[in-house]
Amino acid sequence: MIIHMKSSHNKNDLDKIKNRIEELGCNAHIILGSEITTVSVLGETTKLSVKEFETYDGVEFVTRVSKPFKLCSIEGKQDGQKQTVIDVKGVKIGGGHFVSMAGPCAIESWERTLEIAKSVKASGAQFLRGGAFKPRSSPYSFQGLGEEGLQFMQKAGAETGLLTISEAMDSEGLRLCMEYVDVIQIGARNMQNFSFLKELGKVDKPILLKRGMSATIEEWLMSAEYILSGGNSKVILCERGIRSFDKQYSRNVLDLNVVPILKELTHLPVIIDPSHGTGHRHLVAPMAKASLACGADGIIVEVHNEPQKAMSDGPQALLPEDFEKLMKDIRKIQKALGNEEEESNVA
Ligand code: PEP
Ligand code: MN
Numbered sequence: 001m002i003i004h005m006k007s008s009h010n011k012n013d014l015d016k017i018k019n020r021i022e023e024l025g026c027n028a029h030i031i032l033g034s035e036i037t038t039v040s041v042l043g044e045t046t047k048l049s050v051k052e053f054e055t056y057d058g059v060e061f062v063t064r065v066s067k068p069f070k071l072c073s074i075e076g077k078q079d080g081q082k083q084t085v086i087d088v089k090g091v092k093i094g095g096g097h098f099v100s101m102a103g104p105c106a107i108e109s110w111e112r113t114l115e116i117a118k119s120v121k122a123s124g125a126q127f128l129r130g131g132a133f134k135p136r137s138s139p140y141s142f143q144g145l146g147e148e149g150l151q152f153m154q155k156a157g158a159e160t161g162l163l164t165i166s167e168a169m170d171s172e173g174l175r176l177c178m179e180y181v182d183v184i185q186i187g188a189r190n191m192q193n194f195s196f197l198k199e200l201g202k203v204d205k206p207i208l209l210k211r212g213m214s215a216t217i218e219e220w221l222m223s224a225e226y227i228l229s230g231g232n233s234k235v236i237l238c239e240r241g242i243r244s245f246d247k248q249y250s251r252n253v254l255d256l257n258v259v260p261i262l263k264e265l266t267h268l269p270v271i272i273d274p275s276h277g278t279g280h281r282h283l284v285a286p287m288a289k290a291s292l293a294c295g296a297d298g299i300i301v302e303v304h305n306e307p308q309k310a311m312s313d314g315p316q317a318l319l320p321e322d323f324e325k326l327m328k329d330i331r332k333i334q335k336a337l338g339n340e341e342e343e344s345n346v347a
Pocket of ligand 1: 210
């Protein structure tokens with residue numbers, strides 16, 4: 001249930017509503033917007049009466065959100081806007097501002113990081129991606145450079161003017177990522193690590209939450225709800241492919257259906273990862289372009305200058321020149337869609 005307040009409401013009105021909500025065994029999540037203030041009622045709300053709350057002073061109207069995700073839902077958007085736009089040092093994510101994140105699967109060395117960063121920047125990316133903590137299926141595979149990898153990312157970001165995104169797998173990784181990168185990635189394997197999601201609700205940095213490889217849309221949104229209800233409103237959803245039965249030609253099934261579905265369900269930005277979604281280099285650009293065409297807010301793509309030597313995910317990495325061509329095509333599609341100007345992050 002969402003209680004929309006009149007612009008003339010006062011603190012006393014909010015206190016009364018909050019007390020009544022708590023008396024009924026629920027929690028109140030109050031967002032004081034510059035224009036619109038809302039109170040989201042969290043918990044078992046089925047027994048609460050819309051009519052009762054409509055009689056309170058300062059209340060404009062009350063809506064019932066029947067879905068289990070409330071803060072993520074369009075109805076639950078706190079400031080009356082349909083979409084969340086996250087501003088990361090001037091680069092906008094969400095609301096039609098298409099963002100491109102690119103870089104290696106894993107940070108491998110300083111030289112390689114810098115070289116890849118320079119190339120993706122020249123092609124028009126806004127973010128350098130790269131893992132310093134790698135969630136590998138085998139404990140014998142390369143696990144990432146750890147803090148040193150994050151330092152390389154930070155330095156490469158500073159030298160090229162790129163923003164940075166990297167994955168945290170646990171509290172210690174989160175602490176380090178908070179220090180070195182601009183956006184924290186939560187991998188598919190951690191999407192339902194609920195105690196970790198609660199920690200992410202307490203940090204002041206955007207979180208890119210990847211969809212678990214067998215998560216339903218509702219499970220994914222409930223995970224986002226953990227972060228939002230903890231107090232962090234900067235959540236970006238990332239579709240990265242779901243598991244299916246046919247491994248022969250594609251690593252995962254990139255579920256682009258989710259883009260229009262999520263646009264109806266949630267105000268959160270939606271980014272597509274066509275690299276993990278397909279697992280094969282030749283499939284990445286077509287699906288990246290499809291992502292833009294179907295309304296996604298951006299892409300996160302693996303790029304490597306020597307994929308045959310990559311320490312992880314070489315077969316799905318684009319070469320720098322492939323990425324350059326992809327970005328040119330993206331600009332053409334933006335033009336065709338008529339959203340290349342103020343809505344684009346691309347210069
Ligand atoms: C990655 O981005 O390198 C990664 C491991 O992603 P995912 O969690 O989607 O598998
Ligand atoms: Mn990878």
